[in-house]
Amino acid sequence: MKGFGFQPATAVGVAFLLLQLALVVRARFVDERFFCWAPFDEATRFETQVVIGGRTLSREETNRRYRHGSAGWENHSVHNVLRMIRQYESTYGRSDQAQVTVTYSINGHPSRIWTRPPLP
């Protein structure tokens, strides 16, 4: 392709590397671990429960809702799961007024509970 030279493509490559560097630095200031090269740094056992209108969704319904497993092991960060849930419930699922509870244990430590919306 005419004009597809060395320098513009290389500049794009450098820009992409700088974007990744920014995401690695960003990871130091947030809890989630996306695009920061943190694979298998935590072994978190988690379980998600979603209640809409007084009815608890089944495991399959929860899996379909977030396109992510509703129970099992998460090896990046449990905050990746929490971010997905927060983002879904504040966008696509806003009208459902869902009550979401995630029970999780990081690296075998005592369990913690996260809820959305937060419990009073």
Next chain:
Amino acid sequence: MKSTWTIGCPWRVDGTGMSPNLLLMAKLLVLVFARGGAWARMSDPFLPFFPWLDQMRSQGSWFGHGLHLMFLVGAAAVLLNVRPRIGCLLTGAAILLWQFGVMPEFRNHIFICGCLLFLAGCHGRTADPWLIRWQFALIYAGAATNKLLQADWWTGQFLVTWLTAELPAAGFRHASKLVPPLLLAKLLSWFTMVAEVALAVCFCRRQRVRPAVWIVLLLHGGMFVFLVGNRFGHFIEDILVGLIAFLSWPQQPLEVRTKGPDESLFSRLLRFLNPAASVHPAVPHKSADWLETTIGEARLTNGAALRTVLLFSPGFYFVLFAGDWALESLLGQGNIHRYLSVAVAVVLMASFAPAHWHGWRHLGRHFRPERPGVGL
């Protein structure tokens, strides 16, 4: 200069606008990614990492179809040597857009595929794959930083949980009969962190690429054997294929001299694995040697020559990939396939490691692209 007859020949990596080793890396990454089946899951944005990508959602899933088309067209371009740099950019961009666009589908072993393909397309035809090298530096710098800042990595608590409760790993279980589990986990944790810091530092300088590659092989190869064939999706394949970028590929086609008739099975096999090489019977019958090749000023014979010829034969890698895929198709992803994979990996590492022993004294010497080394 482009040779038209490499077009349409997936097993050729010469005569294009890309460095042969980068093109080989790209072809193998496309195959690894396609084999994993992830490309079929490319879709419209869903919970995108960048929220503005939600604007691309539509009833007809046009964005998703566009990603499929980008990947398929790019893959064909890479595999058939039709403007492979553009093919790399297309496949890499498709994968990256999908990863940024569908948060639940984020996987490091998929993201690294996209990164390496995209950067291969950004590379000119230079001997030093510095964009790929900096990508590796970034991977290990990010990984090391994350671990160093987690107390459970210093205490070994993560590995104890992962290798006993989540996996559980037979290698760890057996080894912890000799060493207390938490102590073993702590040693493995510290080794991993030290290795990743060393890798991040080494990959920053092209003069340190050779030791970096061996640390990668030790770290990930050791992990692969210890965990009996756990590939972490296809992360192990991605990293190993990525190392091909650092091979000092010969500037001229290999000259390979065999003993015996020109149409011997051995000669035909070598030509099949490397169609660009010149293979002819030139070793005298009375000679004790059965194979010779010349790399730069170095004359190699027999085992060393065979290892070098295989290392620079694209067909060798395709045969390994095809064989592994065939075994997985026949045996499934169960224990037999994993044990066989580990056995093959150990044999390959043991076979190729001695080929580089003579190069150890060259550690730290300046990179000389005009002198292709034995491997690295």
